[in-house]
Amino acid sequence: MTIESDLYHPGHYDRSRPVPSYWEATGGPPPAGVGSLTGDITTSIAIIGGGYTGLSAAYHLAREHGIAAAVLEAGPIGWGASGRNGGFCGLGGSKMGYRLMAQRFGTAETRCFFEAQKAGVALVRSLAAEEGIDIEPAGEGEHYLAHKPSRWHVLENYAGTVQRLFGERWALWRKPELEERLLRSPEAHGCLFIPHYLGLHPLRYVRGLAAAAVRRGASVFERTPVTAWQRTDGRHRLVTPHGTVTAERVLVATNGYTPEGLDPALHGRLLPALSSIVVTRPLSPDEQAAQGWVRPALVADTRNLLFYIRLLRDGRLLFGARGGTDASPAAFARRRAWMERRLGEKFPAWRGVGIDYAWWGLVCLARDLLPHLGWLDDGRSTLAALAYHGSGVSFATMFGRAAAARLAGREPDPPLPDFVLAPPPRFPVPGLRLTALRAAYAAYGFKDEWL
Ligand SMILES: Cc1cc2nc3c(=O)[nH]c(=O)nc-3n(C[C@H](O)[C@H](O)[C@H](O)COP(=O)(O)OP(=O)(O)OC[C@H]3O[C@@H](n4cnc5c(N)ncnc54)[C@H](O)[C@@H]3O)c2cc1C
Numbered sequence: 190m191t192i193e194s195d196l197y198h199p200g201h202y203d204r205s206r207p208v209p210s211y212w213e214a215t216g217g218p219p220p221a222g223v224g225s226l227t228g229d230i231t232t233s234i235a236i237i238g239g240g241y242t243g244l245s246a247a248y249h250l251a252r253e254h255g256i257a258a259a260v261l262e263a264g265p266i267g268w269g270a271s272g273r274n275g276g277f278c279g280l281g282g283s284k285m286g287y288r289l290m291a292q293r294f295g296t297a298e299t300r301c302f303f304e305a306q307k308a309g310v311a312l313v314r315s316l317a318a319e320e321g322i323d324i325e326p327a328g329e330g331e332h333y334l335a336h337k338p339s340r341w342h343v344l345e346n347y348a349g350t351v352q353r354l355f356g357e358r359w360a361l362w363r364k365p366e367l368e369e370r371l372l373r374s375p376e377a378h379g380c381l382f383i384p385h386y387l388g389l390h391p392l393r394y395v396r397g398l399a400a401a402a403v404r405r406g407a408s409v410f411e412r413t414p415v416t417a418w419q420r421t422d423g424r425h426r427l428v429t430p431h432g433t434v435t436a437e438r439v440l441v442a443t444n445g446y447t448p449e450g451l452d453p454a455l456h457g458r459l460l461p462a463l464s465s466i467v468v469t470r471p472l473s474p475d476e477q478a479a480q481g482w483v484r485p486a487l488v489a490d491t492r493n494l495l496f497y498i499r500l501l502r503d504g505r506l507l508f509g510a511r512g513g514t515d516a517s518p519a520a521f522a523r524r525r526a527w528m529e530r531r532l533g534e535k536f537p538a539w540r541g542v543g544i545d546y547a548w549w550g551l552v553c554l555a556r557d558l559l560p561h562l563g564w565l566d567d568g569r570s571t572l573a574a575l576a577y578h579g580s581g582v583s584f585a586t587m588f589g590r591a592a593a594a595r596l597a598g599r600e601p602d603p604p605l606p607d608f609v610l611a612p613p614p615r616f617p618v619p620g621l622r623l624t625a626l627r628a629a630y631a632a633y634g635f636k637d638e639w640l
Contacts, residue, residue: 190450192263192414196461196623197516197551202446204264204412208273211468211505211546216392217323220266222403226410226432234258234596235427235434237415237451238442240271241581242574244398245589246440246596247407248316253590254597257406259434260399261427263414267395269446273550274582275466275497275509277487278313279331279386280306281580282588282609284558288350296354298606303355308603309587310385313394316586320404322397327485327502328388332371333381336637340491344381359383372482376490376535388487388499391582398586418452425570440592441565441573444581445551454565455573457619458555458612462626463513464579465521465549467528469542471504479538493633495579496535506539508532511552511579512630514623521549552579555613562588562595562605563612572596576613 193202207213234250236243239262250256262268283290283302291299317324335341348359360382362370367380399409410429417428418439427434441452445461477483477500488498497509510531513524525547533540555561555576565571574592577584591601616622 190417190448192416192448194447194449194461196449200518201516201551204268207265208268208548208550209546210273210466210548211507212272212390212392214546216272216390216396220396220399220403223266223399223409223411226261226413226429226434229433229435230259231435232257232259232408233436234438234440235425235436236260236440236442237427238262238269238444238446239266239399239409239411240269240442240444241395241398241585242444242589242592243440243442244395244402244409245586246442246574246592247409248398248402248405249590249593250596251402251405251407254593254599256597257408259408259436260402260410261413261415261429261434262409262411264412266399266409266411267392270444270550270552270581271395271585272392273548274391275499275507276389276391276582277331277386277489277497277580278310278389278582279580280383281309281582281584282306282560282577284554284578286350287354291354294606294608298608299354301604301606302609305587305603305605306584307385309583310387312590313389313583313586314387316398316401317394320397320401322394322401324394324397325390325502326387328487328499329386331383331386331487331489333383334367334376334488334490335378335380336376336490336492338378341379343491344379348381368481371486372488373480374535375537386487388485389582415451423568423570438570438572438596440596441571442575442589444575444577444585445553447553447575452565452571454571454612457615459576460554460556460616460622460626461551462511462554462579463516463549464509464511464552465513465524465528466507466509466547467525467532467544468546469506469539470545472506472539472542473504476539476542477504480536492637494630494637505545506532506536512634514627514630516549524549552577554578556616557614560584560588560609561611561613562591562609565612573612
């Protein structure tokens with residue numbers, strides 16, 4: 190089995206070099222107590238993937254169920270999306286709107302999902318506090334901007350749905366209020382303030398989670414890719430370059446980096462998608478004032494191909510965007526140039542300020558636009574927790590805890606709606622996933638910019 194998915198350029202999966210991110214440059218030391226596997230071990234639960242999902246599962250298995258699991262991560266801890274994301278910790282997991290969710294699954298199930306989303310954010314906060322993880326919090330709440338005057342109704346509809354379904358009132362700011370309270374931009378025409386968000390340092394968080402899992406009794410191995418998976422006599426044998434792990438049960442926590450050949454039960458059920466980030470040099474207080482944005486804050490916009498933007502604690506601007514289906518180095522150079530140009534269009538006073546860091550990574554989509562925590566076999570010995578649709582900081586942490594409960598034979602607390610407790614559905618023609626994604630991007634791009 191190769192650990193590179195054949196969907197994207199093989200260079201994207203090269204774990205021998207660090208991700209050239211701002212987080213990597215400021216992420217502090219690697220977690221204590223983590224090494225590579227050498228030799229053969231036996232454990233009750235093995236976890237493939239050392240990001241938020243896998244590490245949160247290992248942490249909670251030890252802390253809440255007294256089970257010492259073994260985590261196997263192919264790269265350094267947090268090498269996947271968990272160490273390189275935008276650090277928006279908020280209402281995550283799904284790409285399906287609440288209104289459609291309520292039509293399809295009913296109000297009670299939708300409320301259950303919303304409560305689980307909020308519990309995810311609370312869990313990250315409490316883990317950081319209890320385990321002494323310096324997540325460098327910066328910015329409370331998300332400012333959801335109408336990127337055109339015509340998108341004001343999107344904000345109003347969203348606020349109305351949330352009030353009707355969950356009884357929550359979120360503040361709407363018209364353009365003048367937005368300009369007074371946060372920022373000015375030719376692509377900002379009002380905002381919905383979503384309270385359940387905080388900004389954090391994603392790599393510090395995932396490294397802290399790994400160290401906490403080890404302190405609680407888990408074994409965490411990095412640079413330990415699973416290259417073969419054998420099942421004999423009801424047990425699992427995971428083969429890595431310098432050792433094996435024999436386990437009764439396995440958690441698949443590989444999200445957008447799931448190798449196509451990892452488990453046949455997952456084949457054709459996931460669609461990894463690129464998300465890219467650039468970070469500027471620090472902007473001086475005068476430069477910040479030129480766009481009226483002078484404090485750390487989280488911003489996203491109403492585009493289908495979402496822009497996500499943060500002013501960081503040291504005055505740098507982090508600018509992120511979804512899109513693209515070619516992960517080759519040449520495509521990356523084009524993407525970076527496009528993002529620099531778009532940043533200048535969105536914030537004219539910051540045009541040409543200079544980019545210090547640029548990187549990208551894979552998020553994970555499912556055909557039904559929902560996250561999934563499901564058994565992959567009838568014997569309930571393999572569980573998968575994945576498909577967070579580009580918002581997994583809190584949700585993967587919460588799913589890791591819920592996975593721990595399921596692996597320990599208990600019900601997740603808080604409860605999860607039934608519609609996430611199953612494997613993701615298969616794409617009708619898996620071989621055409623990227624073609625379909627390209628077509629969807631073209632349609633979304635047209636809608637976002639021209640309608
Ligand atoms: C650029 C970018 C920006 C994002 N921004 C945000 C944001 O602001 N807010 C938010 O909520 N979410 C964001 N996300 C999404 C979020 O980062 C993910 O949903 C979350 O990190 C998923 O965590 P995970 O542990 O499930 O998967 P990952 O962190 O991706 O970890 C999976 C791991 O599995 C490992 N693996 C794969 N195959 C094997 C194998 N065979 N053997 C051993 N290990 C293996 C990989 O090396 C990888 O490290 C972003 C993602 C990206 C890429």
